[in-house]
Amino acid sequence: MAYNEDQLQYIQDQLTSFGPFETKKMFGGIGFFKEGTMFGMIAKDTFRLRVDAQNQPDYETAGMKPYGIAGKKKGMPYWEVPVDVLEDKEQVVIWAQNAYDAALRAKK
Numbered sequence: 001m002a003y004n005e006d007q008l009q010y011i012q013d014q015l016t017s018f019g020p021f022e023t024k025k026m027f028g029g030i031g032f033f034k035e036g037t038m039f040g041m042i043a044k045d046t047f048r049l050r051v052d053a054q055n056q057p058d059y060e061t062a063g064m065k066p067y068g069i070a071g072k073k074k075g076m077p078y079w080e081v082p083v084d085v086l087e088d089k090e091q092v093v094i095w096a097q098n099a100y101d102a103a104l105r106a107k108k
Contacts, residue, residue, distance in 0.1 A: 003030050003042040011047050014086060018093045032096075037107065039100040041078055043067060047086060048078035049099035052106060058095070077106070 008023065008030055015021065021034040032040035040049045048067050051059055062082040085091045 003045060007045065007047075008042060011042065011086070014089050014092050015096055017089065018096050034100050037100065037103045039096065039103045041067075043078075047081050049081055049095055050103045050106070051077050051079045051099070052102040054105070055095075055098040055102055058098070077102070 012023070015032075019034070021032055021039075024031045024033060026041070027043075029041055029043040031038050032042075038050070040047065042048075046067075051066070056079075059079040059082075062085070064079045064082060067076045067078045067080070081092065081095060085095055
């Protein structure tokens, strides 16, 4: 399995002030959705958020890389959340909102 229940519960707790969101099991991991739009995931035991040109510099500054799948040349638009951000409830909510905004921009 690509996640564990304790990890999922911890992330959900960290995002309590983000507002209502849902989680769904997907491909051995978990997808995070707000109003039907996927903004994050747990895959391979790692929490990742949606990234686009507007929030990508935050991830690059923290030394993060995009999520890639073996055999695929292009990475997915989900990047690992730095541990220090994940551990800070205020920061992780800001990053989650930025990820949700990125997901909404991708729909246009």
